[in-house]
Amino acid sequence: SQQGEEDPQALSIQEGENATMNCSYKTSINNLQWYRQNSGRGLVHLILIRSNEREKHSGRLRVTLDTSKKSSSLLITASRAADTASYFCATARSDSNYQLIWGAGTKLIIKP
Amino acid sequence: DTGVSQDPRHKITKRGQNVTFRCDPISEHNRLYWYRQTLGQGPEFLTYFQNEAQLEKSRLLSDRFSAERPKGSFSTLEIQRTEQGDSAMYLCASSSGTSKNIQYFGAGTRLSVL
Numbered sequence: 597s598q599q600g601e602e603d604p605q606a607l608s609i610q611e612g613e614n615a616t617m618n619c620s621y622k623t624s625i626n627n628l629q630w631y632r633q634n635s636g637r638g639l640v641h642l643i644l645i646r647s648n649e650r651e652k653h654s655g656r657l658r659v660t661l662d663t664s665k666k667s668s669s670l671l672i673t674a675s676r677a678a679d680t681a682s683y684f685c686a687t688a689r690s691d692s693n694y695q696l697i698w699g700a701g702t703k704l705i706i707k708p
Numbered sequence: 709d710t711g712v713s714q715d716p717r718h719k720i721t722k723r724g725q726n727v728t729f730r731c732d733p734i735s736e737h738n739r740l741y742w743y744r745q746t747l748g749q750g751p752e753f754l755t756y757f758q759n760e761a762q763l764e765k766s767r768l769l770s771d772r773f774s775a776e777r778p779k780g781s782f783s784t785l786e787i788q789r790t791e792q793g794d795s796a797m798y799l800c801a802s803s804s805g806t807s808k809n810i811q812y813f814g815a816g817t818r819l820s821v822l
Contacts, residue, residue: 627808638712638799638813639751684750688809694739694758696811698750 601699602685608705615672617702619685620665626688628661629696630670633682642683643670647690675706714800714814721790722822728786729817733802740783741811742775743799751799757783758805790821 603618619628627646631639645652645661645668652659658671672679682703686696713732721727733740738759743751754773756764759780772790777783787794797818801811 629810631813636797636816636818638815639801639811641810641812644808644810686750686811694756694803694805694809695753695764696809698752700748700750703748 602683602702604702605700606703606705608707609675611675611677611706611708613675615675615679615704615706617670617683617704619668619670619699621668621685621687621697621699622666623687623697624690625663626690628659628668629686629688630657630659630668631684631686633684633701635681639684672704675704677706677708680704680706712800712802712812712814714798714817716817717815718818718820720820720822723790723792725790726786726788727790727819728784729798729800729819731783731785731800731814732781733783733800734804734812735781737802737804737812738780739803739805739809740777741801741803742783742785743801745797745799745816754785754798787819790819792821795819795821 601620629644630642633639643654643659645659656673661668682701684701685699715730740757742754745751755775757777760777772788775785797816799816801813803811
């Protein structure tokens with residue numbers, strides 16, 4: 597069963613605006629990862645945040661993690677049309693050294 | 709190309725037929741995963757290999773599904789007696805086995821069962 601739940605399910609914004617997506621999970625984790633999937637393609641790893649980290653940056657991406665609330669957010673700043681994709685969070689559970697638990701994703705549409 | 713490759717990219721079959729998909733992981737990765745994904749959903753775990761050993765298989769997976777990874781390199785996923793409900797994208801991923809467990813995905817095989 598899926599552990600992560602992304603919110604919102606879909607998000608449509610104008611190019612240049614910031615996009616924020618949220619993810620909630622249920623169990624203790626080693627890390628939380630965000631992936632992007634373009635339509636009809638495989639998933640691409642974007643960024644990883646460890647359970648003892650609170651914030652991580654990579655280019656236009658900013659990820660936060662609140663382990664007390666079991667939630668994470670992904671912020672994409674200055675969005676571009678090429679950011680149009682589905683975004684998934686995946687949690688690496690602390691009781692498993694191989695399995696990732698996936699959410700249902702947020703579909704992001706950037707309008708030019 | 710040093711990424712994960714999957715073949716075929718698309719497969720159309722009639723109900724009741726058997727199909728087989730292939731995945732070639734990144735060569736130095738010892739972990740390999742198969743997932744199924746339907747429209748609007750995240751990847752659903754099917755099975756996991758470490759080297760040639762199949763260490764976990766989802767309880768949701770019926771006995772019509774079987775996967776192999778001979779010699780710990782490429783893997784195949786076979787679906788016997790396909791049903792319309794098997795129509796989905798089948799994704800393969802590999803990872804190096806570090807504690808981060810970052811997974812690298814192929815482009816997937818889209819199966820349509822008519």
